Amino acid sequence: MTAAAPRLSPSVTHIDTWLFDLDNTLYPASSSVFPQIDAKMKAFIGSFLGLSPEEAFALQKKYYRDYGTTLRGLMLNHGLEPDAFLDYVHDVDHSALDHDAALRAAIAALPGRRLVFTNGTVKHADRVLEKLGLEDLFEGTFDIRAADFIPKPQRQTYDRLIATYGIDPTRTAFFEDSHINLKTAAELGMTTVLVRSGPDHAPLSQVDPAELAGYCHHITDDLAVWLADALADLGLSPA
Template sequence: MPLPAALAHVDTWIFDLDQTLYPHEAEVMALIEGKMTAFVARETGLSQPDAYALQKSYLFEHGTTLAGLMAHHGVEPRRFLDEVHDVSLDTLVPDPELNAMVASMKGRRIVFTNGDEPHAVRILEKLEMTALFDGVFHLEHANYIPKPNLLTFELMMKAHIVDPNTAAFFEDSPKNLKPACELGMKTILVGPKADGNTDPWVHFRDLNLKSFLRNHLG
């Protein structure tokens, strides 16, 4: 199946990591979020429910829980990241069909994640996808400033010499696609939030990455 006309010009494919390169149903992020809540509760002395509410508030206001903890509590990022990413990856299983689809995509392929380098390395190795990508832009590269901050997009584009007008970005978070669209990228929302999404900055939507690639790039 040929590329949709709106993607025919793309020569750089950018992928979020968590819940984009693997299904939301794997629930790896649920494990990480549980560790985040425990960290926030211990750091602030709040109850688990209140810590969860604060965690989500920081996520909404700052882009990540970590950014909020750094801004308001002076948390050292390495301590937080090492703790919350120490979760089982037993639910992640390599998908040879998906990997073959990604490998067949013409042009460069870059991972752009709000996770740190050890987490990205661990996830990609578990999925057997490491060799599929030409580069990874992670949170340390962005000085711990997360998506959707425009500066982080600019740093990623500078580091990997990305022309946004010939790039496409896959994400599971609609808010992270807004700056991508404003910069000129084509945007593809995958995962549960794609169902019913009407954000004008989202160009394509699908239930998961594999479904999109099968339907449009297969």
């Protein structure tokens, strides 16, 4: 399911911090990058636990649903040391990513602070941002290590992010491809934008529309277009 960007409300004018998820948000979920990571997670689990590909895949998805990341489930249930896993699954071919001039222009023009908030690593984020031509536009990246390996959507990780950067959640817009991760953000007072640019782990058809509307304030299938509309509402234009 995808949806055209809705008209913005005037409430966007109070935003001074722009917070972005990385994978499947700053680049489209139709890209080949995250499927590579997904396949490498399955291969790692199979080797680590001696499981068949089918068993590894099932466990991978169960842990993602239950713990927010497959890594967290492996750490809690199997004593996995995270570095080997993270280094392996993020060692992928990023050549499918290209500089996105429209997205760069829109992000560069946003007034205030810009941050990346990812369940991946800073190393992976740096490689992605460089390939997209966005590497100089963000103040920092709050990654899974900064979160002490406790992933979104856990409240304590959002609290740690807020404390680390001293941001006001009521003046923050958060962009994510996972509606589950937006729920915690909305509870903290953030303005939320669900980015739908490809397949989603939890189809929206399985979510009650009234409930979804309570924490996904905006939905878009094109991040650059949504940001351009936001800039227009602010009386600005892409850089």
